[in-house]
Amino acid sequence: MAARIEPRTAEAGRGLLRFITCGSVDDGKSTLLGRLLYDAGMLPDDQREALERDSRRHHGDSGVLDFSLLTDGLDAERQQGITIDVAYRYFHTARRSFIVADCPGHEQYTRNMATGASTAELAVVLVDARKGVLTQTRRHTYICALLGIRQVVLAVNKMDLVGYDEDTYRAILADYRALASGFGIDAVVGLPVSALLGDNVGQRSARMPWHAGPSLLEALESAEAAAVPAAEFRLPVQWVSRPDQSFRGYAGTVCGGRVAPGDEVVVQPGGRRARIERVVTAGGDLAEAVAGQAVTLTLDRELDASRGDVIAAAAHPAPEADQFAAHVLWMGDEAxxxxxxxxxxxxTRTVNARITSIKHKVDVNTQARLAAHRLELNEVGYCNVDLDHAIAFEPYAVDRVLGGFILIDRQTHATVACGMLDFALHRASNVHWQHTDVDKRARGLSKGQRPRCLWFTGLSGAGKSTVANLLERRLHAQGYHTYLLDGDNLRHGLNRDLGFTAEARVENVRRVAEVAHLMADAGLIVLVCVISPFRGERRFARELFDDGEFVEVFVDTPLEECERRDPKGLYRKARAGEISNFTGIDSPYEVPESPEVHLRTSGLRVEQMVEQLSAYLLGDAPQS
Known part of the structure; x- marks a missing residue:
């Protein structure tokens, strides 16, 4: 067993290094990391004693320490002998401090690995000397490259099991360098190691005199700390500091370039200009701030800047756009x-977003481009992204802060994807909103009514079209200008090309909502009858309209009653398996949580429901 290195104290060195360990199952990631911590002298006496005790319990009195027990902290991991979650560890040597993420090897935990890689500057990729470069190795290297890692230490582990053969090591290193080069990773340091016995981990091994390179610890100590930040000044505003009326500062962390008092800057998006007056920190004003420093900037004049804006060099502002091409790694359980x-x-900015199209998905094992209409858990797609507001950005290859993003589910608030912006789509800058003098208010006034959208939702056969048709007849008789958009009728024309998969249902509702929005803009009262089974799509429709314009009408009829009516024979066909993806049978219906009007149809005549709707629409009567 290699001698243990004495504890060291971190001093001024090359700065903090964040790195990840990744590799196939049983390649020895946790063992390598545990040995690294041990050799670096980062184990207190009580933890070392616990390691010796746990090793005896698992392996008897062989005297071999099981270093994986130091990092496989989850009970599920210990039971299965694999790493599931991302385990972060901090340690230091005399030359440097480190934060390491021990990432899982299984394909189903790709999202966990991406989490660890998103902040890492280097990857330690393990390969079993007996197996060589595997499909999993290719997948891990691809994810690392996708997340912006450009430095790799290839640890060819278990060299003791191949008799420390140099030719075996050289062949694996050559294979891997060819693989990494294809992903744009040219900085590859090769190391033959035995994590179990400590060869070339904390110090160089006498068992492989043919290896003239560093040990793993030496390679980490000498690695470049971080990617070179963007050359131009950028600071995303995190917080507007107003301790009193005499001070207004914009706090954030500089993510590129440098800034000093007197520099001309621009607040984006929008392009408002000012000059830096002070660069403030808790320790006093600075003559200059550089990338990585958290500061508060004051300007020579008051500007309407807030959290999410970007302060940038006026001479070289960040590009702005609202439509992008981007790689997306899907992390949600639902597609x-x-x-x-x-x-x-x-x-620091949050906006509404849609993936408008999936250009292709990428097989993370082979990197083949495949056609796709959806992304499942752990899949990577190259997508077009549409935002509701323009943002200041940089391509991810230039700046991780202004080029990397996450997608958040608006119902659960769960993070469901991470993404890397590639470039802005040309149409984002070529298409502009054309002002018209006659607006929605004027059109509504000319008709003597307030434009509205009544959105009828409910199961097939619930009675949506029946109620909406009778309501439109009554409104028309009273002189109101209306239009009824019925889902079935639209599928004969506008939505004729759409099926009934979940993807098609989302697009169906999007198109109907956009048409309804145009009709409301024309001053009409538009009645929409579509099942619209998903809350997310109904919320999308609502957000197209001004406050108070969108009225969600839930036609609440029990499934049993809808099946009994079955006016089109669809339930019978769905139960017989002749129709798939039928709402209420083999496709879900998400009940509205707080509709403006809740029509409980049991025991009510259609005329009574129309009275209830008329009272709300014309008198804004409260509804239960």
Missing amino acids: LLPNRSYWLKIG
Whole structure:
């Protein structure tokens, strides 16, 4: 067993290094990391004693220490002998401090690995000397490259099991360098190691005199700390500091370039200009701030800047756009469906976003491009992204802060994807909103009515079209200008090309909502009858309209009653398996949580429901 290195104290060195360990199952990631911590002298006496005790319990009195027990902390991991979650560890040597993420090897935990890689500057990729470069190795290297890692230490582990053969090591290193080069990773340091016995981990091994390179610890100590930040000044505003009326400062962390008092800057998006007056920190004012420093900037004049804006060099501002091409790694348990609405968080800014199309998905094992209409858990897709507001950004390859984003589910607030912006789509800058002098208010006034959208939702056969048709007859008789958009009728024309998969349902509702929005803009009272089974799509429709314009009408009829009516024979066909993806049978219906009007149809005549709707629409009567 290699001698243990004495504890060291971190001093001024090359700065903090964040790195990840990744590799196939049983390649020895946890053992390597545990040995690294041990050799670096980072185990207190009580933890070392616990390691010796746990090793005896698992392996008897062989005297071999099982270093994986130091990092496989989850009970499920210990029971299965694999790493499931991302385990973060901090340690230091005399030359440097480190934060390491021990990432899982299984394909189903790709999202966990991406989490660890998103902040890492280097990857330690393990390969079993007996197996060589595997499909999993290719997958891990691809994810690392996708997340911006450009430095790799290839640890060819278990060299003791191949008799420390140099030719075996050289062949694996050559294979891996060819693989990494294809992903744009040219900085590869090769190491033959035995994590179990400590060869070339904390110190160089006498068992492999043919290896003239560093040990793993030496390679980590000498690695470049971080990617070179963007050359131009960028600071995403995190917080507007107003301790009193005499001070207004914009706090954030500089993510690129440098800034000093007197520099001309621009607040984006929007392009408002000012000059830096002070660069403030808790320790006093600075003559200059550089990338990585958290500061508060004051300007020579008051500007309407807030959290999410970007302060940038006026001479070289960041590009702005609202439509992008991006790689998306899907992390949600439910599939990503195009045109579903999410929150997108980039830097300190949060906006509404939709994946408008999936250009292709990428097989993470082979990197083959495959056609796709959705993304499932752990799948990577190359997508077009549409935002409701323009943002200041940089390509991810230039700046991780202004080029990396996450998608957040608007119902559960769960993070469901991470993404890397590639470039802005040309149409984002070529298409502009054209002002018209006659607006929605004027059109509504000319008709003597307030434009509205009544959105009828409910199961097939619930009575949506029946109620809406009778309501329109009554409104028309009273002189109101209306239009009824019925889902079935629209599928004969506008939506003729759509099926009934979840993806098609999302697009169906999007198109109907956009048409309804145009009709309301024309000053009409528009009645929409579509099942619209998903809350997310109904929320998307609502957000197209001004406050108070969108009225969600839940026609609440029990499934049993809808099946009994079955006016089109659809339930019978769905139960017989002749129709798939039928709402209420083999496709879900998400009940509205707080509709403006809740029509409980049991025991009510159609005329009574129309009276209830008329009272709300014309008199804004409260509804239960």
